Amino acid sequence: MKKAFITGITGQDGSYLAEFLLDKGYKVYGLTRRTSTQNFERIKHIIHNENLELVSGDLIDQHSLTHALKEVQPDEVYNLAAQSFVKASWEQPVLTGEFTALGVVRVLEAVRLACPNARFYQASSSEMFGKVQAVPQTETTPFYPRSPYGVAKVYGHWITVNYRESFDMFAVSGILFNHESPRRGLEFVTRKIANAVARIKLGKQTHVELGTLDAKRDWGYAKDYVEAMWLMLQQDEPEDFVISTGETHSVQEFLEIACRAAGLEGDWKQYHKHNPKYDRPAEVDLLIGDPSKAKEKLGWEPTISFEELVEKMVQSELELEAKSEL
Ligand code: NAP
Ligand code: F7E
Numbered sequence: 001m002k003k004a005f006i007t008g009i010t011g012q013d014g015s016y017l018a019e020f021l022l023d024k025g026y027k028v029y030g031l032t033r034r035t036s037t038q039n040f041e042r043i044k045h046i047i048h049n050e051n052l053e054l055v056s057g058d059l060i061d062q063h064s065l066t067h068a069l070k071e072v073q074p075d076e077v078y079n080l081a082a083q084s085f086v087k088a089s090w091e092q093p094v095l096t097g098e099f100t101a102l103g104v105v106r107v108l109e110a111v112r113l114a115c116p117n118a119r120f121y122q123a124s125s126s127e128m129f130g131k132v133q134a135v136p137q138t139e140t141t142p143f144y145p146r147s148p149y150g151v152a153k154v155y156g157h158w159i160t161v162n163y164r165e166s167f168d169m170f171a172v173s174g175i176l177f178n179h180e181s182p183r184r185g186l187e188f189v190t191r192k193i194a195n196a197v198a199r200i201k202l203g204k205q206t207h208v209e210l211g212t213l214d215a216k217r218d219w220g221y222a223k224d225y226v227e228a229m230w231l232m233l234q235q236d237e238p239e240d241f242v243i244s245t246g247e248t249h250s251v252q253e254f255l256e257i258a259c260r261a262a263g264l265e266g267d268w269k270q271y272h273k274h275n276p277k278y279d280r281p282a283e284v285d286l287l288i289g290d291p292s293k294a295k296e297k298l299g300w301e302p303t304i305s306f307e308e309l310v311e312k313m314v315q316s317e318l319e320l321e322a323k324s325e326l
Pocket of ligand 1: 009010013014033057059060081085099124126175185
């Protein structure tokens, strides 16, 4: 039985990846950090699976990582844990650097010392492209990060390349563009909008307050993207890949489609207000990835369209909000 170790298992991607690997017959070990209230909402349906085991540790605590990997001796390590909210990275730049940048080298060091033959996946991000130097963005487009989060991810990316080249480790980065799902955190714009239009439809609120509507993102479906992570670790050679849909859409388009999907009547504008508190000190205006390499070498392609993704998220929020008394 193959063993996989996932940091960030309680997050959006970690929960889908754990499901995917359990279905593939893996024994899955998930790193969780100690919190005063357990945060297992996204994995509650698999928590009693006999092939899932949670291991205590924190990206900030080197010993906990080395100890966990020494005990588990995994075949594959997926480093998904991070402070992943871009806006928060200006408010907590040092913590973001600790988790999202130095956390990566701590996991790599733990792998190098405890299980050097394990294959390592790093969750790199399209935020590294920031102020984009080419359109569309590929594996060779230079980085120009625009937030402390983006800067931290660039460190994580290059330290992964460096460990591959220095220590002959099978270490790869997936440069994943935005990917969403009903399990997305409520602070991210897609889930925030999907939740708001559902609440408006049910008469629980009147409008949604947002920052810029002009920013464009290449939005895909998280469940598709975790399969690409696994495929990268099944290749003969360790290589980095862009994972994206190849389409870009604005926040405004997301909002317009979401209003329609919720069955809101009239013009979407009546349900929206701009609030400058959601604007960012530096914005990433346009992201669009070129997934050709992933298609060719991994045989990977997205399975659902942008409209289907928006509809799926809105439908899920309508069901959740109908049951909730809040
Ligand atoms: P997410 O939902 O925010 O999940 C982040 C996970 O990291 C959570 O499980 C969280 O645990 C854990 N974590 C945070 N700090 C930690 C620490 N100090 N020690 C141990 N665990 C810690 O993020 P996601 O959307 O699933 O994204 C997964 C990864 O992909 C992240 O690295 C993100 O930066 C990257 N990424 C995401 C996207 C995207 O569009 N989703 C795109 C590109 C790259 P708690 O539950 O305890 O908070
Ligand atoms: O913002 C704009 C905002 O926070 C998307 C993370 O998973 O993907 C994600 O980062 C856009 C930005 O995601 C609001 O200014 C407008 O232009 O949903 P987001 P993100 O910053 O793109 C990348 C690839 C990652 O790696 C990250 O971990 O939407 N926007 N109004 C807003 N954004 C938010 N959150 N809230 C608003 O009210």
